[in-house]
Amino acid sequence: MPSNRVRVGTRGSILAMWQARWVTERLIREMPDCSVEIVKIRTRGDQHQDLTSLPGMGHFTSELETALVEERIDIAVHSLKDLPVEDSPGVTVAAVPLRNDSSDSLVSANGVPLMSLGRGARVGTGSARRASLLRSHRPDLDVVEIRGNVETRIRKVDEGMYDAVVLATAGLVRLGLQDRISERLGVHEFPPAPGQGALAVQMRDGESELHRVVRGLDDLNARATSGAERAFLRGLGGGCTLPVGAHAWRESGKLKLLGFVGSNNGESALRAEVMGEDPEALGKRLAEQLLSVGARDLL
Numbered sequence: 001m002p003s004n005r006v007r008v009g010t011r012g013s014i015l016a017m018w019q020a021r022w023v024t025e026r027l028i029r030e031m032p033d034c035s036v037e038i039v040k041i042r043t044r045g046d047q048h049q050d051l052t053s054l055p056g057m058g059h060f061t062s063e064l065e066t067a068l069v070e071e072r073i074d075i076a077v078h079s080l081k082d083l084p085v086e087d088s089p090g091v092t093v094a095a096v097p098l099r100n101d102s103s104d105s106l107v108s109a110n111g112v113p114l115m116s117l118g119r120g121a122r123v124g125t126g127s128a129r130r131a132s133l134l135r136s137h138r139p140d141l142d143v144v145e146i147r148g149n150v151e152t153r154i155r156k157v158d159e160g161m162y163d164a165v166v167l168a169t170a171g172l173v174r175l176g177l178q179d180r181i182s183e184r185l186g187v188h189e190f191p192p193a194p195g196q197g198a199l200a201v202q203m204r205d206g207e208s209e210l211h212r213v214v215r216g217l218d219d220l221n222a223r224a225t226s227g228a229e230r231a232f233l234r235g236l237g238g239g240c241t242l243p244v245g246a247h248a249w250r251e252s253g254k255l256k257l258l259g260f261v262g263s264n265n266g267e268s269a270l271r272a273e274v275m276g277e278d279p280e281a282l283g284k285r286l287a288e289q290l291l292s293v294g295a296r297d298l299l
Helices: 014-030 062-069 128-137 150-158 169-174 209-215 220-235 279-292
Strands: 005-010 035-040 075-079 091-095 104-108 122-125 142-145 164-168 183-185 199-204 244-251 254-262 269-276
Touching: 005 014, 005 062, 014 035, 014 075, 014 150, 014 169, 014 199, 014 209, 062 075, 062 091, 062 199, 091 209, 104 150, 104 169, 122 128, 122 150, 128 142, 128 244, 128 254, 150 164, 164 169, 199 209, 220 244, 220 254, 220 279, 244 279, 254 279, 269 279
Parallel strands: 005 035, 005 075, 122 142, 122 164
Antiparallel strands: 075 199, 091 199, 104 164, 104 183, 244 254, 254 269
16 A cells, blocks of 8 residues: 555645646545545746746646655646646656546637637737647738736736736636636647647656556556557657647547647648547647658748
């Protein structure tokens, strides 16, 4: 059995804390005799408004991974899309639990959908992918940078600083803010970030009763779909800051994967779909297909 204390590491944002509590509640259910403690860890991504100025990747995850390796925590809970696609030494993703809606949603001042926003409307996003897609669908919009957590971004809309923002649907739903959604943006027209809507539960490499319990949280479909999307991103040689989208789903017993690579100005984009069975091979094949027709030039 695991020791009587399990330390769950997380960022301190309201959304990150929700995710950590979701995992903690399930651990307590399986290990009622254990004390499960949530440990807040501040990442460099939390300390810098301009992520483009930071070197490397893992801006919201590396400090949690370090705490795992140094045995200051036993489990780390992440938004999967924040994790670099290359595994860090000494740690493993022990579970990808049941995935929420992977789409993006528009939150606008008057509840109007994307295509009904006024010409020149100011739309905030901190994502190169979302900015590229917005400019592609609505080149007449003023797409501008925005920082802050979910609540901060919505407040900036309410205060008139922005006419709308684009946010992950899963985060809005988890925080009970689904009534603020003006439009769910279709995953085929507006491909989400690879792994969006999924959690990643990391542990140190090894075998224990705690490993067994955490692996019980794993959802095979969530791991397969997110795995294909992340393999696509890995095949492009990119990270979460690139204008790259992907959506995987099951159809007729097969795994289908849609990939998107766009230019920062939204004027050029490449899309393709593939079908197969092995998530890793599928993502790699789609990346090679788009690279062969010029994706590298866009990236």
